[in-house]
Amino acid sequence: xxxxxxxxxxxxxxxxxxxxxxxxxxxxxxxxxxxxxxxxxxxxxxxxxxxxxxxxxxxxxxxxxxxxxxxxxxxxxxxxxxxxxxxxxxxxxxxxxxxxxxxxxxxxxxxxxxxxxxxxxxxxxxxxxxxxxxxxxxxxxxxxxxxxxxxxxxxxxxxxxxxxxxxxxxxxxxxxxxxxxxxxxxxxxxxxxxxxxxxxxxxxxxxxxxxxxxxxxxxxxxxxxxxxxxxxxxxxxxxxxxxxxxxxxxxxxxxxxxxxxxxxxxxxxxxxxxxxxxxxxxxxxxxxxxxxxxxxxxxxxxxxxxxxxxxxxxxxxxxxxxxxxxxxxxxxxxxxxxxxxxxxxxxxxxxxxxxxxxxxxxxxxxxxxxxxxxxxxxxxxxxxxxxxxxx
Amino acid sequence: xxxxxxxxxxxxxxxxxxxxxxxxxxxxxxxxxxxxxxxxxxxxxxxxxxxxxxxxxxxxxxxxxxxxxxxxxxxxxxxxxxxxxxxxxxxxxxxxxxxxxxxxxxxxxxxxxxxxxxxxxxxxxxxxxxxxxxxxxxxxxxxxxxxxxxxxxxxxxxxxxx
Numbered sequence: 401x402x403x404x405x406x407x408x409x410x411x412x413x414x415x416x417x418x419x420x421x422x423x424x425x426x427x428x429x430x431x432x433x434x435x436x437x438x439x440x441x442x443x444x445x446x447x448x449x450x451x452x453x454x455x456x457x458x459x460x461x462x463x464x465x466x467x468x469x470x471x472x473x474x475x476x477x478x479x480x481x482x483x484x485x486x487x488x489x490x491x492x493x494x495x496x497x498x499x500x501x502x503x504x505x506x507x508x509x510x511x512x513x514x515x516x517x518x519x520x521x522x523x524x525x526x527x528x529x530x531x532x533x534x535x536x537x538x539x540x541x542x543x544x545x546x547x548x549x550x551x552x553x554x555x556x557x558x559x560x561x562x563x564x565x566x567x568x569x570x571x572x573x574x575x576x577x578x579x580x581x582x583x584x585x586x587x588x589x590x591x592x593x594x595x596x597x598x599x600x601x602x603x604x605x606x607x608x609x610x611x612x613x614x615x616x617x618x619x620x621x622x623x624x625x626x627x628x629x630x631x632x633x634x635x636x637x638x639x640x641x642x643x644x645x646x647x648x649x650x651x652x653x654x655x656x657x658x659x660x661x662x663x664x665x666x667x668x669x670x671x672x673x674x675x676x677x678x679x680x681x682x683x684x685x686x687x688x689x690x691x692x693x694x695x696x697x698x699x700x701x702x703x704x705x706x707x708x709x710x711x712x713x714x715x716x717x718x719x720x721x722x723x724x725x726x727x728x729x730x731x732x733x734x735x736x737x738x739x740x741x742x743x744x745x746x747x748x749x750x751x752x753x754x755x756x757x758x759x760x761x762x763x764x765x766x767x768x769x770x771x772x773x774x775x776x777x778x779x780x781x782x783x784x785x786x787x788x789x790x791x
Numbered sequence: 792x793x794x795x796x797x798x799x800x801x802x803x804x805x806x807x808x809x810x811x812x813x814x815x816x817x818x819x820x821x822x823x824x825x826x827x828x829x830x831x832x833x834x835x836x837x838x839x840x841x842x843x844x845x846x847x848x849x850x851x852x853x854x855x856x857x858x859x860x861x862x863x864x865x866x867x868x869x870x871x872x873x874x875x876x877x878x879x880x881x882x883x884x885x886x887x888x889x890x891x892x893x894x895x896x897x898x899x900x901x902x903x904x905x906x907x908x909x910x911x912x913x914x915x916x917x918x919x920x921x922x923x924x925x926x927x928x929x930x931x932x933x934x935x936x937x938x939x940x941x942x943x944x945x946x947x948x949x950x951x952x953x
Contacts, residue, residue, distance in 0.1 A: 527808065527883045536812035537847050540946055541892070541906040542877075542885040548892045551875045552904065556894075559873075603877045653846055653901040658894075 404790040405501045406629035407638040408622050409437035410749035413514070415617030415737045416586040422452070422459040422516035423471050425618035429512060429742075430472035433620040439632045440508075440622060442472070447479040447506035449497050451489035451513030451741035455482070457528045459516050468512055472620075478506035484741075486532055487688065488645075488773035488782040489513055490619065491744025495643045495784065497623050507625045511748075513741030514618025525614055533777040534651045543652070547611055549777060550691035551603035556658045557693060558605065560708065565605055567711030568692035569596040572609040574720050575689060575728050579735020581760055586615050586737030610692045615737030619745035621752070626790070638752045641677070641768075641787045644670025647780040655778065664701040664774065664781040671770070672703075675785035679703030682785070683766040684754045685725050686747035688774045689732040695719070698772055699727070702783075726763045729754065744782065747771035751786050810884045811928045815942045818933075821848045823862055828945050833867045833923050836860040846901055867923035868952060869895040872902065874915045895921055895949060906948040914951065921949040 411432025413425040434442060450465040461467065465480045479500055483493040490513035497509040517525045530544030543549060557563045573593055579585035591609055599607040629637055644667035649655050656662045672678055679702060687702065689695040696710035704725045705713040713719060719727040730736060730750040733743060751769035753759040767789070773782045814825040827834045836848040840857035846865075851858050876889035891907040893915060907915060908924055915921070926948070930941040 523883055526880060530810065530882060534847070535809075538904075540811050541904070541948070542882055542890050543892070543904065543906075545880055545882055547880060548875045548877050548890070549904070551877075552873060552892070552894055555873050555875070600879065602879045603875050651847060652904045 403502050403504060404626040405498045405623055405640045406626055407640070407748065407752040407786070408624045408629045408632045409433050409440050410619070410621040410745070410752055411436045412584045412619040412742070412746055412749065413617050414584055415615050415739060415742070417518055418616035420516070420616070422455065422461065422514060422618070423467065425514045425516065425616060426468045426512055426620075427471050429514060429618035429620040433510070433622060437622070437633060442474050445474045445508050445510045445622065446477050447497065447500060447509035448474055448476040449479065449493040449509060449511045450482045451484070451493040451511065451745065452482060452515055453484050453486045453489050453740040454515050454517060454525070454528060457531070458519055458525060472510075472512065474510060479509065485780060485782070486775040487690065487738065487740050488744055488775040488780060489741040491747065491771060491773045491782045491784055492645065494621065494623070494640070494744060494748055495645060495782070498640045498643065501623055501625050507628055508622065510620060510622050511745060512618065512620040513745045515739040515741055516616050517614050517739060518616055537651050538777055543777070546690065547603045547606055549652070550693055551606045553658050553697070553778070554605050554691070554693040557697065557711070560659055561711065563696060563711030565597065566593070567696060567715045568605070568610050569593055570715045571689060571692040571695045572596045572734055574714075575732040575734040576609070578729055578761060579731025582730050582736065585731045585735050586613055587731070587735050606691060609734070612690050612733035612738045615739045617737065617739040617742055619742040619749060621745050621748050635756045635758070636788055638755045639787050639790045640784060641791045642671040642673070642675030642785045643783065644668060644674070645780065645782045646670070650776065650779045652777050659697065660707065661697060661701045661774070661778060661781060664698065664772070664783075667781040667783045668702050668772075671783040671785045674791070675787065676791055677768055677785060677787075682725060682768050682770045684729060684751065684763045685727045685770045685772070686730070686732065686750055687727055687772040689728055689734050690738065690774070692734070694774065695727065695732070699725070702770070702772065721761065721763065729759060729761050729763060744771065744773050747773070748784070748786070755786060755788050811944055811946050813931065814944050815931070815933060820850060824848050825945055827862065828925050828947055831867070831923065831925060833865050833947070834862050835865055837863045844900070865900050866898040868920055869897040869903070869949065871915060871917055871919045871921060872896055873917055874907070876912060891915065893921065893949070907950060908948040909950040920952040922952045924948050924950040
């Protein structure tokens with residue numbers, strides 16, 4: 401018999417420039433997750449996957465999963481390991497937990513992800529990020545920290561499709577407005593179009609509010625096999641319906657295109673096919689808005705609008721509440737911040753809340769939700785589709 | 792109070808954190824790339840079995856999986872497609888802002904996104920030509936037997952062709 405996999409609980413620590421250590425944030429996230437569903441007994445969790453990218457570098461800690469298990473009070477017996485795919489570590493761990501439960505290797509798996517990125521000297525993380533790309537060939541060109549990469553993407557997209565700086569700014573205004581209503585988000589204040597347009601230059605055409613920040617924090621979500629999930633909650637069940645993860649290149653010189661993300665199209669197609677849905681069926685999406693231009697290209701390559709029309713689509717409010725596909729309803733990376741291992745889990749939690757009907761800013765009658773992460777030098781893409789019904 | 796070992800806040804941190812690749816034969820089997828770089832040559836590996844020229848250079852052909860690879864020279868002059876100038880957030884070790892990068896068509900071999908040096912803000916534009924520029928970087932203190940030997944290193948960027 402087919403084993404369906406459901407989300408049964410989720411919670412986050414406060415995200416931002418935080419006081420505290422990585423292990424502190426994992427406890428805060430677990431506590432919020434347990435409070436989200438008091439019927440869940442953490443002692444019944446039989447698997448733990450921990451997502452963290454910079455744990456060795458900024459927390460000097462490897463073998464992280466048993467440490468997190470000890471601190472959050474779970475005793476896994478089927479899996480207890482860490483997963484790393486930089487910005488997509490969290491969603492990668494959710495995919496793996498899904499596969500383990502579906503195949504019968506585990507019944508209830510916690511996926512916890514997070515980072516302490518700021519060290520006593522803040523410059524260090526900017527420097528450490530040279531490891532995020534191919535260190536020997538791209539990092540050594542000073543391309544670890546991604547603004548130059550996405551500035552070049554934006555310049556090419558503008559040249560090719562007529563995308564405007566105002567289009568980029570519209571993404572930032574929307575996501576900061578959403579994060580201002582999310583108490584866990586890094587940024588609690590909205591920004592105006594004028595403020596975004598006049599903000600200080602980082603790498604032209606990207607100004608300050610086009611770029612997501614560096615963030616400390618963690619998030620945790622619990623997945624369970626359907627019969628156990630049903631016993632744990634009276635709320636509508638949220639099923640994982642389909643997943644895809646693709647990579648076509650790593651070093652920048654091998655990227656097929658700077659403005660069409662071919663690996664994203666492949667990952668999305670895999671997820672849509674397995675979920676038996678099409679882009680037009682999706683009601684709410686959390687996409688990887690590490691930069692404003694990213695969300696614009698993601699609207700196109702996820703199939704929510706035609707290629708090249710992403711800028712006009714977002715400027716027209718089509719990916720806001722009331723539009724075709726409300727996107728980053730909790731504030732996204734631009735508003736919530738981006739502790740790498742935590743991000744995919746935050747997205748999963750927000751989509752689950754939207755589908756359960758108890759999101760802070762609710763999309764009416766949302767039945768199908770999508771999450772997307774990109775990672776590295778736009779080198780891998782990860783897509784999950786959640787639904788209120790099993791496939 | 793002095794602390795035994797390397798004082799990480801005393802100018803040694805950069806080396807410990809490896810800004811550039813390890814280039815000695817003990818730590819890198821494609822070390823000839825860096826030897827050729829010293830001679831002003833930009834090289835990669837070509838597969839003798841199927842003729843593929845993958846970049847970065849490597850031990851095994853990603854197309855036919857042969858390990859029979861040879862070193863070949865690639866062009867050292869390319870044409871700028873577009874330019875970015877990072878004015879805030881330049882990582883330590885990459886000089887003062889702006890940190891300039893360009894998308895460079897290396898005569899059809901590959902499109903590289905590379906650092907541009909010896910270039911003033913606003914100087915470079917699409918259509919300009921850039922050439923390979925090799926520079927010395929921090930040596931690595933490497934243990935050789937009981938001695939610690941400073942292993943010299945080089946790296947590359949591109950610069951405007953004047």
